[in-house]
Amino acid sequence: xxxxxxxxxxxxxxxxxxxxCDCFFGYPITPQSEVPEYMSLHMPEHGKVFVQxxxxxxxxxMVYGAAGAGMRAMTSSSSPGVSLKQExxxxxxxxxxxxxxxxxxxxxxxxxxxxxxxxxYFQATRGGGNGDYRTVVLAPSNVQxxxxxxxxxxxxADQYRNPVVVLADGLIGQMMEPIVWHEVPKRKLPPKxxxxxxxxxxxxxxxxxxxxxxxxxxxxxxxxxxAKYAEITKNEVRFEERDCDDxxxxxxxxxxxxxxxITAIEQLREEGYKVGLFRPITLWPFPEKPLxxxxxxxxxKQFLDVEMSSSGQMIDDIRLAVEGQKPISFLGHxxxxxxxxxxxxxxxxxxxxxxx
Amino acid sequence: MLIPAEQVSAHRLLIVTGHYGTGKTEFSVxxxxxxxxxxxxxxxxxxxxxxxxxxxxxxxDLLQAAGVxxxxxxxxxxxxxxxxxxxxxxxxxxxxxxxxxxxxxxxPDGARVLARFQPKIVTEDYQMIFVSNANRPEVRTAANAxxxxxxxxxxxxxxxxxxxxxxxxxxxxxPEEICKGAALAEEISKETGIPLLCHTAVETxxxxxxxxxGPVYPIxxxxxxxxxx
Numbered sequence: 327x328x329x330x331x332x333x334x335x336x337x338x339x340x341x342x343x344x345x346x347c348d349c350f351f352g353y354p355i356t357p358q359s360e361v362p363e364y365m366s367l368h369m370p371e372h373g374k375v376f377v378q379x380x381x382x383x384x385x386x387x388m389v390y391g392a393a394g395a396g397m398r399a400m401t402s403s404s405s406p407g408v409s410l411k412q413e414x415x416x417x418x419x420x421x422x423x424x425x426x427x428x429x430x431x432x433x434x435x436x437x438x439x440x441x442x443x444x445x446x447y448f449q450a451t452r453g454g455g456n457g458d459y460r461t462v463v464l465a466p467s468n469v470q471x472x473x474x475x476x477x478x479x480x481x482x483a484d485q486y487r488n489p490v491v492v493l494a495d496g497l498i499g500q501m502m503e504p505i506v507w508h509e510v511p512k513r514k515l516p517p518k519x520x521x522x523x524x525x526x527x528x529x530x531x532x533x534x535x536x537x538x539x540x541x542x543x544x545x546x547x548x549x550x551x552x553a554k555y556a557e558i559t560k561n562e563v564r565f566e567e568r569d570c571d572d573x574x575x576x577x578x579x580x581x582x583x584x585x586x587x588i589t590a591i592e593q594l595r596e597e598g599y600k601v602g603l604f605r606p607i608t609l610w611p612f613p614e615k616p617l618x619x620x621x622x623x624x625x626x627k628q629f630l631d632v633e634m635s636s637s638g639q640m641i642d643d644i645r646l647a648v649e650g651q652k653p654i655s656f657l658g659h660x661x662x663x664x665x666x667x668x669x670x671x672x673x674x675x676x677x678x679x680x681x682x
Numbered sequence: 683m684l685i686p687a688e689q690v691s692a693h694r695l696l697i698v699t700g701h702y703g704t705g706k707t708e709f710s711v712x713x714x715x716x717x718x719x720x721x722x723x724x725x726x727x728x729x730x731x732x733x734x735x736x737x738x739x740x741x742x743d744l745l746q747a748a749g750v751x752x753x754x755x756x757x758x759x760x761x762x763x764x765x766x767x768x769x770x771x772x773x774x775x776x777x778x779x780x781x782x783x784x785x786x787x788x789x790p791d792g793a794r795v796l797a798r799f800q801p802k803i804v805t806e807d808y809q810m811i812f813v814s815n816a817n818r819p820e821v822r823t824a825a826n827a828x829x830x831x832x833x834x835x836x837x838x839x840x841x842x843x844x845x846x847x848x849x850x851x852x853x854x855x856x857p858e859e860i861c862k863g864a865a866l867a868e869e870i871s872k873e874t875g876i877p878l879l880c881h882t883a884v885e886t887x888x889x890x891x892x893x894x895x896g897p898v899y900p901i902x903x904x905x906x907x908x909x910x911x
Binding site (some may be wrong): 332504589664 | 703761853909
């Protein structure tokens with residue numbers, strides 16, 4: 327198939343259209359503004375809905391409404407804008423509706439910077455809104471993955487009736503890369519017989535709601551959600567291991583830092599160092615078991631976590647998975663500064679030296 | 683046939699436009715560096731008010747070390763996405779001792795920045811260059827590319843005077859890709875009567891381009907991603 331050169335954000339938008347996105351609601355914010363821009367031009371061509379809302383809060387609540395009516399609905403934003411969406415996301419999770427949320431992360435906290443960062447890991451994986459809920463979080467590390475994951479995200483959302491977050495960083499949204507529009511495997515999906523599209527002779531009325539005023543009922547609802555999250559955890563964990571078979575030091579990284587780590591690993595391998603990469607692709611559910619098993623391997627002496635975050639966020643999940651079997655060191659920058667290949671090489675050499 | 687930067691165009695001001703993602707910045711940075719190396723007094727004006735990343739100003743140190751004077755939009759805060767143009771941009775238009783390269787943001791939206799300087803530019807010896815890349819889906823046919831070019835001309839009030847075939851796939855560019863792009867650029871040139879100035883190719887491919895008729899301007903990739911060596 328022929329390769330085409332696409333900018334990450336426009337490719338994300340086109341992927342959503344190809345996945346059958348019916349409605350897109352968004353608000354501009356750098357570095358993701360090309361997503362709504364592309365949608366504004368192309369959704370109407372396909373007879374689909376594009377709305378530039380008055381705010382991020384409005385956008386996510388429009389998603390809530392459209393998803394409740396059984397539409398494939400999506401919104402996208404960047405870090406501060408995604409913060410604003412958190413109330414809507416917990417309502418959507420509580421009401422068990424499918425939707426796709428794309429976050430092209432920038433530096434924070436607050437308004438931060440428009441340059442790429444990864445400071446929203448906690449927000450995405452722990453739930454930035456209230457209550458006991460989870461969102462599936464897919465973390466692409468190149469434009470091809472962003473395209474593939476956005477398309478699959480719609481299916482995952484529909485399968486489990488749950489919000490799916492595609493967590494990219496600004497670099498993935500802004501950079502140009504060659505991609506191929508190959509077929510993304512389609513899932514067998516349950517009918518949306520819960521959608522509020524009119525009674526149509528049914529004996530009951532469909533209601534979309536996250537309010538369970540009776541404590542016992544709310545408790546049941548939470549246990550029901552928990553069972554669903556356990557099912558997702560069983561089925562959807564994804565990760566990549568690279569050069570780990572004999573690795574003494576394993577980099578842990580996702581998104582752009584994982585990409586930089588690959589070059590660092592090539593360089594270190596050329597110099598005779600045994601290093602590899604463990605890259606979580608689903609940040610929730612986190613690939614806890616495979617990482618635990620890798621940590622148990624005799625040849626693995628230690629881990630080096632690299633994130634675009636000042637003291638690390640994913641590192642908490644790395645620690646939970648490694649369970650103290652091996653030491654974990656950290657290299658990170660926040661606020662829009664990306665770790666360099668040289669820094670990673672140096673940090674790996676230092677860690678290996680100290681271990682001896 | 684390989685040509686050096688100074689033979690790409692003889693005009694004093696080179697205004698680099700096109701659809702975004704076609705490689706305008708890479709082309710502009712290479713031209714600026716090579717012209718400076720050839721002894722010319724060069725100023726690069728990064729007037730990209732569209733993209734927040736991957737702009738010429740990110741290579742400011744490299745360019746300045748090579749003797750290129752760099753001015754950019756939102757100059758005092760180069761990481762911001764503020765569409766502010768410094769008054770200094772007038773230097774490149776008024777001081778005729780400079781060879782000027784104006785790197786413009788993508789699309790008619792990005793080119794709009796030129797409109798306010800149009801009355802000055804038309805009194806200067808300028809050439810507006812349309813950069814073509816056959817791998818960008820929105821400009822892969824001659825009809826679409828010409829439509830973009832005409833919109834840029836309309837927004838800026840300037841006429842396009844040259845076409846550059848800059849077809850690439852980042853690090854995956856092959857000679858076949860460049861030749862595919864040559865066919866598109868030649869078609870655009872034939873239909874509009876605007877001359878094809880050159881094809882571009884990274885140094886390592888320069889001897890594998892037997893398929894090309896026109897001149898090739900060899901470039902070195904400067905706008906690298908953080909994992910590219």
